[in-house]
């Protein structure tokens with residue numbers, strides 16, 4: 372009978388952070404990953420937030436597979452063929468620790484991170500799906516892996532299976548998410564020469580930019596499009612709730628094509644060659660409907676636990692790593708007493724509650740739900756504002772006062788100012 376101190380399901384950021392923390396303290400750890408190698412099945416938008424990683428592996432950027440550090444951010448609202456944008460650049464983020472924001476490609480980054488855990492002593496079984504838990508008198512005591520001799524036992528199991536959390540649901544800790552609680556996202560990697568990227572986005576060597584697009588970028592649905600600069604490629608994608616996609620009879624790939632063909636976006640992508648296309652889900656469960664995170668012999672970490680900050684930060688990786696480390700530290704404490712029951716693992720909840728993870732989820736977790744109550748923010752308002760501004764800047768033989776009056780009247784005829792101000796106030800409160 373194969374037995375480890377801990378078995379971890381999934382070699383994403385959450386699972387590997389847990390594994391690394393445990394093996395460094397001398398525990399035997401097996402990680403099961405269904406992909407051909409860690410990262411082979413993973414994709415994300417592209418910005419790794421790294422406060423936790425920088426503690427686990429100080430100055431990791433010197434050796435890790437990172438693309439660029441983010442010094443510039445641009446937020447755009449698109450209408451059918453116009454743009455309203457605000458751009459920020461921060462020279463202070465151009466120095467270590469680079470504001471702990473790096474673009475990475477998961478296939479490379481996850482592999483590097485998993486290798487660090489392996490070097491420290493973790494055993495990683497790749498191309499191995501975990502199908503179920505093994506129970507002993509109601510306590511999780513191992514897992515059933517889809518391989519010969521696949522029953523593997525452990526004092527405790529960490530489930531780091533990501534957004535599509537079938538095992539967490541199977542264990543009865545989580546209900547099947549509703550369509551508005553899951554984002555479906557598609558992303559392309561588009562190769563463009565390094566010097567072209569730097570010229571086009573006005574970046575110096577290794578500097579990077581994150582661009583987010585709303586409104587017409589995703590056909591006026593709640594959600595967004597994005598472009599993140601890598602070394603010699605761009606990560607380009609869109610993400611919207613499954614419910615919105617259904618209501619608008621929209622397919623993810625069609626939405627991505629429509630985003631890429633918007634005149635503003637098209638110019639940024641010109642000359643690029645699509646290298647890969649993939650799709651994945653992002654959980655947006657909402658703070659009030661997070662799953663149960665512990666059971667006898669079991670802890671849930673990362674996306675499986677719903678730990679994604681859905682606001683403008685879009686922070687999932689850092690929360691995943693924090694939860695992995697918190698789970699590992701809880702396991703180390705539980706070993707002292709030999710109590711891996713739900714009661715013995717309570718420290719995990721306390722650690723999460725005392726950290727940015729639960730504070731941010733409480734603050735931002737329900738943002739998408741609140742914004743979905745104001746669909747006019749993503750379509751009617753951007754269209755009307757851009758039309759008005761276009762009117763202001765349209766040169767004609769009319770006197771400027773008359774131009775401005777026409778533009779303003781056109782706006783007022785379509786939009787109630789009071790409602791707009793109230794919605795802006797509610798949106799600011801929800802998002803910032």
Ligand SMILES: Cc1cc2nc3c(=O)[nH]c(=O)nc-3n(C[C@H](O)[C@H](O)[C@H](O)COP(=O)(O)OP(=O)(O)OC[C@H]3O[C@@H](n4cnc5c(N)ncnc54)[C@H](O)[C@@H]3O)c2cc1C
Nearest residue numbers: 381383384385405415416417418501533556673674687688
């Ligand atoms: C399009 C998109 C854009 C995003 N953008 C950002 C961003 O810019 N910044 C950010 O911080 N976060 C972003 N995120 C979120 C981020 O990717 C996740 O929060 C993070 O990857 C969660 O890590 P995890 O380890 O919990 O899960 P994952 O990274 O999903 O890892 C789970 C692992 O478990 C494996 N697995 C699953 N089931 C089994 C099983 N039964 N048996 C064996 N192995 C299994 C999978 O193959 C996978 O390797 C984005 C996500 C998406 C989809």
